[in-house]
Amino acid sequence: MGSGGLLQQLVEAVVVGNGAAAESLAAGALAEGAGAYQIIEEALIPAMNIVSGKYDRKEYYLPQMLISSDAFYAAFNKVKGGLSSEQAKGKGKVVIGVVEGDIHDIGKNLVKTVLEANGFICVDMGRDVPIEDYLDAVAEQTPDLLMLSTLMTPTMLSMKRTLDGLVEDGLRDSVMVAVGGGPISEEFRKKIGADFYGDNEKMALAWANETVNGKVA
Amino acid sequence: MEQMSPKERLYATLYRQEVDRIPVAQPLQTGTVELMESCGAFWPAVHSDPELMATLAYEAHAKIGFESVRVPFDVNVESEALGCILDYEKGSRKGLDIQPSVKTAPISNLEGLEATPDPDPHTTGRMPVVLEAIRLLRKRLPAEIPILSAVVGPFMVAGQIRGVDPFMRELMREPDFVTKVVEKAFRACLAYAQAQVEAGSDVVVIVDASASPDLISPAQFDAFAKPYTKDLSAGVSVPTILHICGRTKPSLAHMAECANGVSIDSLVPMREAREIVGERWRFVAT
Numbered sequence: 001m002g003s004g005g006l007l008q009q010l011v012e013a014v015v016v017g018n019g020a021a022a023e024s025l026a027a028g029a030l031a032e033g034a035g036a037y038q039i040i041e042e043a044l045i046p047a048m049n050i051v052s053g054k055y056d057r058k059e060y061y062l063p064q065m066l067i068s069s070d071a072f073y074a075a076f077n078k079v080k081g082g083l084s085s086e087q088a089k090g091k092g093k094v095v096i097g098v099v100e101g102d103i104h105d106i107g108k109n110l111v112k113t114v115l116e117a118n119g120f121i122c123v124d125m126g127r128d129v130p131i132e133d134y135l136d137a138v139a140e141q142t143p144d145l146l147m148l149s150t151l152m153t154p155t156m157l158s159m160k161r162t163l164d165g166l167v168e169d170g171l172r173d174s175v176m177v178a179v180g181g182g183p184i185s186e187e188f189r190k191k192i193g194a195d196f197y198g199d200n201e202k203m204a205l206a207w208a209n210e211t212v213n214g215k216v217a
Numbered sequence: 218m219e220q221m222s223p224k225e226r227l228y229a230t231l232y233r234q235e236v237d238r239i240p241v242a243q244p245l246q247t248g249t250v251e252l253m254e255s256c257g258a259f260w261p262a263v264h265s266d267p268e269l270m271a272t273l274a275y276e277a278h279a280k281i282g283f284e285s286v287r288v289p290f291d292v293n294v295e296s297e298a299l300g301c302i303l304d305y306e307k308g309s310r311k312g313l314d315i316q317p318s319v320k321t322a323p324i325s326n327l328e329g330l331e332a333t334p335d336p337d338p339h340t341t342g343r344m345p346v347v348l349e350a351i352r353l354l355r356k357r358l359p360a361e362i363p364i365l366s367a368v369v370g371p372f373m374v375a376g377q378i379r380g381v382d383p384f385m386r387e388l389m390r391e392p393d394f395v396t397k398v399v400e401k402a403f404r405a406c407l408a409y410a411q412a413q414v415e416a417g418s419d420v421v422v423i424v425d426a427s428a429s430p431d432l433i434s435p436a437q438f439d440a441f442a443k444p445y446t447k448d449l450s451a452g453v454s455v456p457t458i459l460h461i462c463g464r465t466k467p468s469l470a471h472m473a474e475c476a477n478g479v480s481i482d483s484l485v486p487m488r489e490a491r492e493i494v495g496e497r498w499r500f501v502a503t
Contacts, residue, residue: 017389058467061434063388070386101308101315106432128307154314182463182484 017067036082097125222361370425
């Protein structure tokens with residue numbers, strides 16, 4: 001079988017969340033001569049777009065999304081070593097995390113998976129992350145984008161403090177900041193001086209694409 | 218003109234009888250920092266001390282005028298009794314304004330699950346603290362003010378003791394194991410809820426945040442959450458209210474089958490909820 005058939009099977013394996021199959025199909029495609037970049041472009045990105053579409057249409061819920069993400073990473077980790085250094089830089093670098101005091105990271109993980117599936121390099125800070133850690137990450141990693149999430153009302157204050165910290169440390173102009181999560185709104189975004197508010201992973205991806213393209217141009 | 222006492226009014230609402238006006242009872246926790254300051258009982262100490270817990274619960278009735286009180290103030294009493302290690306000092310204010318959360322989940326496999334003893338609500342963890350707070354409130358409150366006590370739903374407790382991340386994946390990959398974890402949680406929840414009623418609780422509020430359609434599908438809710446919540450509700454002798462967070466619209470009809478009342482949050486417009494629940498309409502709070 002040529003790598004084309006394997007790539008189609010890989011798409012299906014990711015969509016149904018079969019991690020073992022996704023990993024061996026990715027290895028098989030490499031062995032058949034497909035390039036790492038080609039496997040990502042022709043199988044993994046389309047697969048995660050299908051998964052994300054099913055999630056938006058409520059055909060998939062969190063459990064289905066999680067096992068598809070696992071299958072995506074099983075294949076992605078198999079092939080990413082084969083990316084050229086230029087390709088490995090991706091479209092842009094994103095520091096992403098849940099703010100201090102909040103442990104709800106489902107939305108953040110969803111956004112991260114969709115961004116990685118679409119060629120962004122994500123530095124995942126995790127959840128309940130102290131403000132100082134975000135400031136250090138922005139200073140040291142020099143990301144293009146910073147994405148902050150919270151699901152709870154009390155921790156919206158941590159989001160504001162993180163933005164304030166960026167200003168105080170003179171880092172605010174070095175990075176574009178997006179905020180999201182249940183209680184967040186466009187009004188709140190304006191109030192704390194972030195650049196973008198998004199309600200779902202599709203909006204986050206569209207903004208990330210626009211922002212890095214704008215930078216290049 | 219008012220003819221009913223707050224407790225009669227709440228009971229009548231939950232049993233779908235006529236009321237003189239809408240009850241102003243609060244099924245969710247009432248621990249605001251302002252109330253803590255006005256009564257001197259602060260989180261996180263409140264969570265482990267029956268006297269402080271009763272004091273803060275009482276304050277919501279005394280100061281705000283809710284026609285009810287509600288204990289406890291967190292959603293990890295059950296999971297802790299089943300072995301979770303909690304962090305009581307989250308955030309920059311050391312737990313003053315953030316509920317305790319699970320630091321480590323105890324269950325990683327079937328052997329571990331089977332080796333975990335069923336909690337005794339009178340002796341295990343903070344269950345006795347909540348029971349004692351209910352008894353204290355029963356003594357201090359006028360008899361006509363209802364005491365609402367919360368028990369976390371078996372599905373949510375199962376996620377807490379297994380860890381939400383692996384639990385959600387196992388829902389797809391190992392449904393038999395998931396069922397066993399939920400059954401374990403169910404036994405603990407039922408014994409604890411019955412002990413709350415014995416201690417003097419008038420209404421049991423079942424909080425099942427992870428059974429939200431924001432997370433799981435209606436089919437998964439039907440298979441892994443609904444039967445246990447329904448049995449839990451049927452297993453206590455007082456009326457129950459089921460609270461599920463998030464955009465619960467797709468589950469409302471199913472939620473209404475589980476308890477006497479349904480509690481939703483502000484993400485669900487009241488009018489739409491009423492249209493869905495219709496004849497089965499009982500009680501909705503935001």
